[in-house]
Amino acid sequence: EDLLIDGISLDETQATVTVCGVPDQPGVADRVFNEVADAGIFVDMIVQSFSRRDSADITFSVPRADVEKSVATVERLRSTIGFERVTHLPSVAKLSVAGIGLRSHGGIAVRVFKALADEDINIAMINTSEMQINVVIDGEAGSRGLAALQKQFGDMRA
Amino acid sequence: EDLLIDGISLDETQATVTVCGVPDQPGVADRVFNEVADAGIFVDMIVQSFSRRDSADITFSVPRADVEKSVATVERLRSTIGFERVTHLPSVAKLSVAGIGLRSHGGIAVRVFKALADEDINIAMINTSEMQINVVIDGEAGSRGLAALQKQFGDMRA
Numbered sequence: 001e002d003l004l005i006d007g008i009s010l011d012e013t014q015a016t017v018t019v020c021g022v023p024d025q026p027g028v029a030d031r032v033f034n035e036v037a038d039a040g041i042f043v044d045m046i047v048q049s050f051s052r053r054d055s056a057d058i059t060f061s062v063p064r065a066d067v068e069k070s071v072a073t074v075e076r077l078r079s080t081i082g083f084e085r086v087t088h089l090p091s092v093a094k095l096s097v098a099g100i101g102l103r104s105h106g107g108i109a110v111r112v113f114k115a116l117a118d119e120d121i122n123i124a125m126i127n128t129s130e131m132q133i134n135v136v137i138d139g140e141a142g143s144r145g146l147a148a149l150q151k152q153f154g155d156m157r158a
Numbered sequence: 159e160d161l162l163i164d165g166i167s168l169d170e171t172q173a174t175v176t177v178c179g180v181p182d183q184p185g186v187a188d189r190v191f192n193e194v195a196d197a198g199i200f201v202d203m204i205v206q207s208f209s210r211r212d213s214a215d216i217t218f219s220v221p222r223a224d225v226e227k228s229v230a231t232v233e234r235l236r237s238t239i240g241f242e243r244v245t246h247l248p249s250v251a252k253l254s255v256a257g258i259g260l261r262s263h264g265g266i267a268v269r270v271f272k273a274l275a276d277e278d279i280n281i282a283m284i285n286t287s288e289m290q291i292n293v294v295i296d297g298e299a300g301s302r303g304l305a306a307l308q309k310q311f312g313d314m315r316a
């Protein structure tokens with residue numbers, strides 16, 4: 001079948017920061033990420049799933065060494081943009097499945113969720129598009145999660 | 159500089175569905191997306207940014223023609239997994255910036271947010287990784303958003 005997986009990888013170098021309850025108005029994402037970029041912090045993933053009653057939560061991932069600085073950087077914006085609070089996960093594991101022909105990747109994503117669920121691993125963050133499926137789980141669960149995915153997709157390696 | 163953009167694209171075929179307040183426990187994502195897949199619905203993006211007090215919001219995108227069916231499919235799970243509610247946006251525009259060397263894509267994402275903010279376009283959903291930056295905006299704002307991005311990145315086309 002024309003569904004091939006380029007690779008399954010585990011990234012154990014990151015942390016996540018979530019800005020909860022930012023106003024859901026034009027210019028907010030611009031402001032937050034300009035501030036973080038100006039602080040010299042490298043951002044990998046940015047995820048905003050939804051807004052509730054005019055406010056939204058935005059989560060982004062950074063190298064673990066930069067998590068405190070990231071939280072402090074966002075806190076500086078409290079009076080200008082206003083938000084409920086900033087929370088963070090100092091240590092996460094990011095599992096990525098990248099592939100050729102992931103156009104029907106919906107089928108792949110379901111298998112990723114199933115493999116992790118079968119290991120009783122909780123999914124903290126999901127970020128999928130046609131090129132890559134990313135899930136973030138607890139920092140301690142990385143190798144177990146990777147093994148679960150390798151077992152699930154053993155038949156499909158390119 | 160080694161930052162090149164493969165392409166900037168506009169997808170005006172999708173809708174989004176958000177399941178709000180699902181229990182943040184292993185197996186929930188597996189359950190939801192198995193149900194949606196069994197209903198024969200093609201899912202493009204899946205985004206979960208954060209969980210608050212043991213519950214999470216998961217947003218996914220589907221072809222516009224399948225949005226009602228998607229909502230009904232998720233509703234069927236109400237008694238088994240439990241969630242607050244299901245909401246949807248029947249018509250969204252997805253803007254994607256894909257590139258070579260997006261490793262330092264943080265800089266690209268900020269420019270995407272700025273370009274849209276300057277047009278007073280609100281960002282409903284964000285989904286970025288090292289291969290692709292996706293933002294979802296109102297279904298009506300697609301061409302205006304695309305034009306803003308093409309102007310912003312005019313200098314960087316591969």
Ligand SMILES: C[C@@H](O)[C@H](N)C(=O)O
Nearest residue numbers: 025026027028029281
């Ligand atoms: C929440 C944030 O994404 C906001 N909607 C913006 O456009 O910047």
Ligand SMILES: C[C@@H](O)[C@H](N)C(=O)O
Nearest residue numbers: 123184185186187214
């Ligand atoms: C919310 C959902 O992602 C849940 N945490 C799961 O692991 O399935």
